[in-house]
Amino acid sequence: MATVSLDPEAIEQLSGERKTLLDAIDGLRKHGIGRFVDLPQxxxxxxxSSGKSSVLEAISRVRFPVKDGVCxxxxxxxVLRTNPQTSIHVQVQPTSVSADVSYAFDKTSFDKDDLPRITEEAKARLLKDSTSFSEDVLRIEICSPDVPHLTLVDLPGFYHSEDEDQPADGRDIVxxxxxxxxxxxxxxxxxIVSARNQVVMQKVLSKVKGHDKKLERTLGIITKPDLLTPGSPDEDKFIKLAKNQEQKHHFALGWHVLRNRSEAEVSLSSEERDSKxxxxxxxxxWSAIPSSxxxxxxxxxxLANILLDxxxxxxxxLIQDIENNVKSRRKTLERLGTPRSSPPQLRAHLDKIASQFQLLSxxxxxxxYSDEFFGSLYPAASSNSTDDRVRKxxxxxxxxxxxxxxxxATKGSRRIIIPDHSDGDSAFDKSYELQQTSLPSFLQGLEAQYPFKTPKEVTxxxxxxxxxxxxxxxQGTEFPGTTNDFLAVKLFQDQSRPWEAIARFHIDLLLRIVKSFTEKLLAYITGPDEKTYSAILVNIVDPFFEKRTLKLNRKLQELLCHFQTGYPQPADAEFRAALAKRRQKHLTAEILQNLVTSHPELFTDKGKRQLAGLASSGRKSEFGVDSLIDKSETYYELSLRNFTDNVIILAVENCLVKDLPTILTTSAVSQMKDDMLMKLAAESTDIQVERVELDTECEALQKxxxxCKTYRGRNSTVLPTIPPQLIDDPPATTPRVKVEDPTDGLKQELPLLSALQAPYLEL
Structure with a gap:
């Protein structure tokens, strides 16, 4: 059996009288909780060279390497653990996952003077390729009935200057x-602050303030006080620091002073060191410093009391952190599903994925949007980003x-026809301006994604x-002075040429949006199972969208065909009404001109001049071109609305969005052949290993x-109470409601809280 030579008396001082809680923390480490949750250490x-290793040695009475210079x-x-069976495990722990993790020291005995030698052996392993420092860890675990439950960590010291042994990149690593x-x-x-150097020059204090901003979990240790010149200003400063009277370095846990071994006293025993x-x-x-x-x-x-508190x-x-870790791992396990290798197991797993996909899509x-997949009310980024919004x-x-x-509506015509003479207050100008500003500001980011320019204006x-x-x-066989309506149709077709490009862009954009949604949803459902996720995308999702792309292209051509090559078929009554409204403004000008001829007394001189100018500017058409323009624009207006609705409903909705839940269905899974099941749902070796690791971690975390809960005990549940003053004398801002007493039918106005507490009242 391995033997451990440690000082039980010194170790017992660290534990104190109350070992129960320390036993609980040691139990967490024993179960491996320290890999997932930060445990007290x-x-x-x-x-x-501030004396860090000497402090550790004095605390534990385990010999650490101590010498001047970088050590x-x-x-x-x-790691000191209480255990009925004595054992020692000395190991190098690489920080990189890909590094060699198999290396470990083979030690069956350990003496308090052996650590310097072991450290030198570890350097050969850790400091490769002429590196000065390593981010890997030398971990020494000592299990024995007479050791406390502590983890003491000796870390490289901060340094300020570079040389051959301590380069600049080494400082960054440290x-x-x-x-x-x-x-x-x-x-x-x-x-650790060395009395050999001025306080202001010691980097550790600024680092402490960066991580312990309230200075609540830091205990200052002053070392090497024996090196100060008695009666010097530096000695006075360190005395003040030791008394925790320095405002800049006032620690909640205070300061403590130690006199450690000098390099000449390395051979002294621990008892001799303590005596000196x-x-x-x-x-x-220094006798003026309180003995505590x-x-x-x-x-x-x-330290025992500080650690205990x-x-x-x-x-x-700590309990909350462990619970969160358990919850996270169980959720991942749930997404991984049960182990699967046979066709029934594969089908059951895939059926679960299909069921979730159908439901959430x-x-x-x-x-x-009640499921957590859809996110919270407030997006993490700009609401104008389609990628951020795709889940909803x-x-x-x-x-x-x-x-x-x-x-x-604003960029779909090849040219915008405007009146020749408008004063800015005309109905046309106002309607056009309204059209330009009808899109809310929160949608302007989406509008910017459509790469189309505003049409050129023409009179x-x-x-x-x-x-x-x-x-x-x-000209055809029509009477002279009348129009050939074929020309109005051709003008409409010329004006509506941009429709196809805009509609095609919109459909392609929505295809990408819906596909991105599908990918995110499947990633959410399959979790870390990237093999199944990729297989479903390649074998099911991609073919679905390839077919939908062809179907949408055909549908768009169908919707465009009538407007590009067909004969106009507007609703009679609607077309007449719209055309009459458009012609009314021209008739108004003609009526006014007739009135100024027959009844000039009704008009001012200025009005007569304006009407005369309007009459002289009007172009008299031999073929009734005015009528052609009105008919073309009227038909454009009615057709634009129909085409817009057709693209949205018949193309986007009917050919794409409504069929989204059919991409992966439970009925399709039930009919799949075994080879397809294997292709889609067979788990990889990585998933098998991950499931075993997650099961082990969940078990350890649960233990x-x-x-922790056993030690904490159980507190009685305390329900919140409503302060009486809120009921008897509510503040002015308390909401009030009218309620009716069913016993006498009388209504009265009460504070909302009072109304809710009166069960005999009906709101």
Whole structure:
């Protein structure tokens, strides 16, 4: 059996009288909880050669390497565990997952003077390729009936200057390594400050403030006080620091002073070391420091109490952390499903995925966002980003359809025909301006994704000038002075040419949106099972969207065909009404001109001049081109609405969105052949290993959770009470409601809280 040579008396001082809670924390480590949750431990930090290792040695009476210069090149965790069976395990723990984790020291015995030798052996393993520092960890676990439940960590010291042994990149490694340990909120920080150097020059204090902002979990340790010149200003400063009277470095846990071995006293035994320390503090100015704040014996007891209080204070948080870890792993296990290899097991697993997919995709297109997959009320990023909004599919589809209708209405015509003479207050100008600003600001980010330019404006006179010779060239058998309506249809087809590009872009965009949603939903359902996720995408999802792309292309061509090559078929009554409304503004000008001729007394001189100018500017058409333009624009207006609705309903909704839940169905799974089941649902070796690891971790976490709850005990449940003053004398802002007393039918106004507490009253 392995033997351990440690000082039981010194170790017992660390435990104190109340071992129960420390036993609980040791039980957590025994169950491996420390891999997932930060457990209470003591870390020793300080500048280079500040005496960190000497402090650890004095606390544990386990010999640490102590000499001037850089001696700690990596973290050394000394794990002391109470166990009926004595055992020692010395191991190098790589920080990289891909690193060699098989290396371990083969030790069957351990003596308190062996650690320096073991550390030198570890350097050969850790400091490869001429590296000066390592982020790997030397972990020494000692299990024995007579050791406490503590983890003591010796960390490399901060250094300020570089040389051959301590390069600049080594400083970065040291800072990153030490700060990783300091950032753990369950670590007690022993900040070592050497009296040999000025306080302001010691880096450790600024690092402590960066991670323990309230200075609640840091205990300051002053070392090497015997090196100060008696009566010097530096000695006075350190005396003030030891009394916790320095405002900048006032720690809630205070300060403690130790006199450690000098390099010449390495051969002294632990008892001799303690005796010299006691002799030093009983004489001279340091005797003015309270005995509770000096010497190693008092430090051991102090650490026991500090650690005990720290564990108590953080026990509820520790329990919450463990519960969160258990919940997270069980959720991952649930997504991985049960082990599967036979066809029935594969079918059952895939059937579960299909069931969830059908349910959540149906909720998405219905706009039911109750599942956590859809996220919270407030998005993590800008609501204009389609990728951020894709999970709430129905909402995004509706907004994109609305944006599509706006883009088609404002940019869907080849040219915009405007009146020749408008004063800015005309009905036309106002309606056009309203159309330009009808899209809400929160949708303008979506509109920016449609790469279409605003059409060029052209006057009605210019269009008439274009159509006059064309009307002559396209005369049929109509009477002179009348129009050939074929020309109005051609003008409409020319104006509506951009429809196809805008509609095609909109459909392609929604195809990408719906496919992205499908990928995110499947990733959510399959969890870490990337093999099944990828197989479903390749064999089911991708073929579905390839078919839908072809179907949507055909549907779009069908919807465009009538407007591009067909004969106009507007509803008679609707077309007449719209055309009459459009012609009314022209008739108004003609009526006014007739009135000024027959009844000039009704008009002012200014009005007559304006009407005369309007009459002279009007282009008289031999072929009735005005009528052609009105008919074309009227038909455009009615057709635009129909085409927009057809794209949204017949194409996007009927050919894509409504069929989303059919991508993967339980009925399809039930009919799958065994080879397809294997292709889709067979689990990889990585998943098998992950499931075993998760099961083991859940079991360990649950044991640790039970252990913590057993120690914490059970508190009585306390229900919240309504303060009487809120009922009897509510504040002015308390909501009030009218209620009716069924016994006498009288109504009265009461504070809302009072109304809710009156069961005989009906709201």
């Amino acid at each position: 003591i870390i020793v930090v300080g500048d280079q 700690t090149r990596f973290a050394t965790e000394l 800072d990153r390594l030490v700060e990783t340990y300091m950032a753990r909120k369950n670590s007690i920080i022993l900040a 320390e006691q002799e030093f503090f009983e004489s001279g100015i 704040n000096r010497g190693i014996d008092m430090l051991r007891k102090k 720290h564990i108590r204070k953080n026990l509820d948080t 149906l909720r998405a297109i219905e706009g039911n 599919l129905r909402a995004l589809v509706r907004d994109l359809n609305r944006t599509f209708a706006y883009v088609l 009605r006179d210019a269009i008439q000038a274009e159509l006059e010779p064309l009307s002559s060239a396209n 640790g959770l039970d252990l």
